Amino acid sequence: MSRAIHVFRTPDRFIAGTVGEPGDRAFYLQAIHESRVITVLLEKQQVQVLADRMGLLLDEVHRRFGTAVPPQDVELEDLSPLMTPIDAEFRVGTMGLGWDADAGSVVVELLAVSESEFDESVVLDDAEDGPDAVRVFLTPEQARAFALRSERVIAAGRAPCPLCGEPLTPEGHVCIRTNGYRRGANFERIDELPEEE
Numbered sequence: 001m002s003r004a005i006h007v008f009r010t011p012d013r014f015i016a017g018t019v020g021e022p023g024d025r026a027f028y029l030q031a032i033h034e035s036r037v038i039t040v041l042l043e044k045q046q047v048q049v050l051a052d053r054m055g056l057l058l059d060e061v062h063r064r065f066g067t068a069v070p071p072q073d074v075e076l077e078d079l080s081p082l083m084t085p086i087d088a089e090f091r092v093g094t095m096g097l098g099w100d101a102d103a104g105s106v107v108v109e110l111l112a113v114s115e116s117e118f119d120e121s122v123v124l125d126d127a128e129d130g131p132d133a134v135r136v137f138l139t140p141e142q143a144r145a146f147a148l149r150s151e152r153v154i155a156a157g158r159a160p161c162p163l164c165g166e167p168l169t170p171e172g173h174v175c176i177r178t179n180g181y182r183r184g185a186n187f188e189r190i191d192e193l194p195e196e197e
Contacts, residue, residue, distance in 0.1 A: 002128050006031070006038045008136045014108070015081035016047050016150040022157045023169060029092070030082050030111065031136050037083050037135050040110050042092035044154060050108070051150035053097050054143050057106060061099050061140070070144040076152070078145065079100070090132055096123035106143040110134045 008014070013032040018025040027047050030039045058069040093113035100107050109123055114131040121127070138146065158167035163177040 003130050004132045005126065006132075006134045008033050008036075008038075011045065011136055011138070011142070013078060013083075014053075014136050014142060014146055015078065015082070016146070016153050018153060018156075019082070019085055019086060023167065025152075025157060028088065029134075030084060030086075031134060032083060033048070034055070039082070039086055039088050040090055040092050040112075040134055041088040042110070044157075046092060046095065048154055050095055052149040054106065054108075054147045057099060058140055058143055058147075059107075059162045065101065067104065067140065069140045072144070072148070074141075074144060074148065076145060086196055089134070093116055093131065094120075094123060100137065103137060105137040105139060108138065108195060147172050180184075 008031045011031050011033045013030065016027065016029055018027055020026055025044070027042055027044050028039050029042060029047070030037065042177075055072065061067050062069045090112035094111040095174065096107075096109035096111070098107045098109075099105075101176045111133045112131040119127075130165045158169060160166065161168055161173055161175055161177075164175050166173070166175070
């Protein structure tokens with residue numbers, strides 16, 4: 001069966017968003033152009049990596065080609081949630097990121113998780129064989145906005161422990177930096193073991 005490649009050359013929106021409560025959130029990316037909407041499911045770490053690499057790519061494009069890219073402290077305009085209903089096309093396995101110098105666009109490709117091995121050359125290619133994909137072309141402004149919004153979405157989760165960085169939960173947190181000791185915990189100290197009779 002040939003693969004489906006969903007291409008968005010001029011998306012109205014390309015955003016990261018979540019569904020669920022902090023600590024139990026599902027992460028999605030959504031590409032929207034007019035009435036066409038494609039949503040894919042992925043891991044929080046994948047969103048983080050994509051946002052980080054996109055920022056680095058924009059900086060490198062500016063350094064190499066002198067292309068104007070928005071600064072990292074631009075004001076976000078699109079703070080709207082994901083478009084509903086949220087129906088994921090697939091779960092993302094492999095991601096590709098590149099620069100199309102002719103179009104002056106950042107190219108993002110998201111490939112579905114695949115049971116079978118595939119040649120990495122199918123990333124950012126129109127090969128017939130390979131996993132389904134979503135390919136999005138973003139202006140530098142859209143790419144910067146995506147990276148900034150993604151950072152916000154990731155940071156909106158559980159607060160990190162100030163000692164170890166692991167997420168804090170309402171039920172408590174056993175911190176590896178304190179060997180599990182909690183101030184104010186009720187426990188009984190045993191100075192001596194009772195003698196055997």
